[in-house]
Amino acid sequence: MKSPIRVAVTGAAGQIGYSLLFRIASGAMFGPDQPVILQLIEAPIEKALKALEGVAMELDDCAFPLLHGIVQTSDPAIGFKDANWCLLIGAKPRGPGMERADLLKDNGRIFTAQGKIIDEVAAADARVAVVGNPANTNCMIAASHAKRLPADRFTAMVRLDQNRAQSQLAKKAGVPLAAVQNIFIYGNHSPTMFPAFAQATIGGKPAPAVIPDLAWLQGSFCETVGKRGAAIIAARGASSAASAANALVDHVRSLVTPGAIHSVAVKSNGAYGFDANVWAGVPVRTTTPGSYEILTGHAMDDFAKSKLAATNKELTDERALVAELLG
Numbered sequence: 001m002k003s004p005i006r007v008a009v010t011g012a013a014g015q016i017g018y019s020l021l022f023r024i025a026s027g028a029m030f031g032p033d034q035p036v037i038l039q040l041i042e043a044p045i046e047k048a049l050k051a052l053e054g055v056a057m058e059l060d061d062c063a064f065p066l067l068h069g070i071v072q073t074s075d076p077a078i079g080f081k082d083a084n085w086c087l088l089i090g091a092k093p094r095g096p097g098m099e100r101a102d103l104l105k106d107n108g109r110i111f112t113a114q115g116k117i118i119d120e121v122a123a124a125d126a127r128v129a130v131v132g133n134p135a136n137t138n139c140m141i142a143a144s145h146a147k148r149l150p151a152d153r154f155t156a157m158v159r160l161d162q163n164r165a166q167s168q169l170a171k172k173a174g175v176p177l178a179a180v181q182n183i184f185i186y187g188n189h190s191p192t193m194f195p196a197f198a199q200a201t202i203g204g205k206p207a208p209a210v211i212p213d214l215a216w217l218q219g220s221f222c223e224t225v226g227k228r229g230a231a232i233i234a235a236r237g238a239s240s241a242a243s244a245a246n247a248l249v250d251h252v253r254s255l256v257t258p259g260a261i262h263s264v265a266v267k268s269n270g271a272y273g274f275d276a277n278v279w280a281g282v283p284v285r286t287t288t289p290g291s292y293e294i295l296t297g298h299a300m301d302d303f304a305k306s307k308l309a310a311t312n313k314e315l316t317d318e319r320a321l322v323a324e325l326l327g
């Protein structure tokens, strides 16, 4: 049996947390032979901490053999202590009438503090995955406050968008999901993201050859993927949770599986014309567990270039709005 790894999860009593923790503890994220210690972090609010107690009780009641311990805390210094993976889900939601700039700043303050404390107390091999929105910019802020951990340890999740795009293409083509490959998400986790359909393959053929409907690919496909979160809120009365948790399982599982090729928001370093200092969705290949290289060889046509420019502009605008919070 391997020795357990420590997995810190913020927002652990929230709706994504409730769909996520049981899958981590069952082995879906790190594999069936990897024990875990869950370090659950909640906001210092009585109701949230009480809910967290209930979640921990349910985790106990699952009797997962791989779950070697549960920490419950509202103190990030305890929650992130020696963590090998830090899954940052907790964030302030956008309230009625709240400006996006205020949301960026309020969350920026949370991720400033978390970036600092993770850098101080997490394990030397710590990896960070950000889900809390605005995920790309929150991730950039947290990374900017880390002096010990390099920037490439900080990733943000665009895997839900990739999964959504894969599913839409499979439905349209009338093929099983696994027939759709190489569909990658570029840019921000927001409606400006670009699901690069021209690079995707369906049954080994270019997607536009199998779906010869450019108007659909450029229009309704991109729009459905980009606005899927809002469509789910409209239908369900609550934001995507189970699919977001599932995507985080996929995000981390792919990052610990050498050879996996998948979409992750990482420090762009100028890839695909993104501003070098923003965190943008790009295709990566996992090299060794937890490490990756950006795949830079994909050609972009004029339509793709215009989409990339738009999502890059949104990321640089967000960066400008939080400039005072960057370390």
Ligand code: NAX
Residues within 6 Å of the ligand: 010, 011, 012, 013, 014, 015, 016, 017, 041, 042, 043, 045, 048, 089, 090, 091, 092, 093, 110, 130, 131, 132, 133, 134, 135, 157, 158, 159, 160, 161, 189, 229, 239, 240, 241, 244
């Ligand atoms: P919930 O409101 O159900 O849960 C959030 C939890 O975080 C709450 O229990 C809250 O007490 C806790 N929290 C708040 N601030 C905290 C802090 N500083 N430290 C620790 N815990 C804190 O939201 P949920 O539906 O779980 O969504 C969480 C975040 O994921 C939101 O920001 C949401 O926008 C984002 N999403 C990101 C997605 C992505 O693909 N990147 C998709 C799904 C989701 O919308």
